[in-house]
Amino acid sequence: MQANERQLLPLEVAPLTSTFFARLRGQDLLRSRLVYIASSPVRVARTPRLAAQTDGDHIFKLVWQLRGGALMTQGGQTIRLAPGKMTIYRLSSPYQLHTHGDYRALMLKVDLADMPEWRRLAERCEGLAIPVDAAAHAALAALRVQLRWGSDPSIGQVEDAALELVFGSFWRYQREQLYNAPMPSERLTKARRVVLERLADTLLAPEDLAYALNMSVRGLYDEFRRYRMTPPAAFIRELRLEQCYLALLDATPQRRSITHIALEHGFSDGAHFARVFRKRYGVSPGDLRARGKQLG
Template sequence: MIEASFTTADLPARERFEGWHELACRVLIPTHVRCDDEADFEASVLLRGSDTVQLSSGKVRSFHAERTQKLVRQSDPERYVLDAVRTGSAGISQGDQETTLKAGDLVLTDSSLPFRARHRTGTHETLAVPKALLPFPAAEMAPLMARGLPGDTGIGAVLSHCLHEAVRPGTRYRAADILRLLDIATELLTTLLAHELHTLHALPPESHQQALLARIQSFIHHHLADPALCPQAVADAHHISLRRLQQVLATAGMTPATLIRRKRLERCRRALADPAQSARTIQTIAARWGFTNHAHFTRLFRTAYGMSPSEYRAAHSTLVREPARALHE
């Protein structure tokens, strides 16, 4: 797991705004920023995440940010960035959409498109998720960009709470717990977006199919430990035929069995890299996630990750890194 913290208090006053800006560009996406009073600028950031998904919590003074078309051409990490406003206020525009945000609101932006933002002094949490992790085409996501999403009711409230827990200072969560919370946050974001897409307008059939795909993926994610999980069980849970299930997943380039196997392997991979589970045998971990044949599991794992489970565990025994106290160095 990656964990790091930053505070402008560690820098000379004349370097604080520039130091924070450099960090923000590396952690999130490159932008141009300006501040009305750089000499009085203060910020603190806590970052937690993996090589795939990163979550940061920050307290900053007021600033303005702009991501231009030139910056997009120069560097595009292909991410969606979700911002949760805790205190203060913000405004953001992307494409034809512009919105003003208050405490409790959520907003999503696309790193592949220019945007403008202004943040008033306050705290916020920011989740950066690769586009490939969300099962919606960019064209369908476009109406949700820079559009205020509810963060104090329904699914949005659960997501907001999950984000807050994952970056709460002084938490007693283990590294593996933080990674699980980020998994849950990504699934909740998928569910929230599927819900919002349905409420925008009467969607074409392909959009409903994408929402069904998101529900199927979420169901599989939450039932991986169930030994009875199989393609037919997934189809039954969604009141569709097995053939319909296969058709839906085919749009994402996979079969039901492949998706279940891939997600179970990923769970095993994380468990093998978790120092807190070092006392558990590889066979126990495999069985925990539905692999009852150890030889078969070993072959699948080697094919997926290029090494055996025991080799992977040995190579990642020091995966969890100590917090870095100064990201700017």
């Protein structure tokens, strides 16, 4: 697959059939690289040596699965990709991709070094098989057109619009997962529900979680340690921040002020909230809110 290094980053390629074929078509956009790939079954690997050549850990690849299927393994986690699914992953981490059937995919390599708010969303969705919703489907259609039109003067506008649509999809997916993602145990599921129901309670503490779960404080800490979770206090703080993060990206017309969002999620001091938020996400609440306007 000699076209591999021209269109994609270097990979180790092992065809899985005697009649192997691959067809790649690529297009440079303003801040990303777009590639359409069609191939017979193949196993590809970005080895540790090849991954180490990536210029930083802020370069990601977004993949829309169009036809056929694939198993992707990265960081000890394996996901199954089928038509109607998409995923995003970091190119500085080694991975393996094992395709089957009549494989078709559209891939977008994008550098998020100067987009900390989008990078955070990419990290949250990294290595997940995410359903392609209407917005992500529209982004896919817009990008596929670029492969036919080539270097069109409007390419930057199309690229920006497509990325806004995709990251809007990621935001909606994460908002849903915050409430519904599986937890390691029923007690931890209930603990999450208690925290989410009492986000505005600035006095909420591990002792309150233990009481709600009908267990001792020591038993509560043991439960979190058993499943290698962060300690209860950090768990509460993380859920507060996650909810604030999603609220700041919310593009609905009825907007609340940043101070209001901080208060209703249990932060009693706006300046403290801004410091903690920036430390956690690498972006200020105000800058993230500006990105939320674009997502809307």
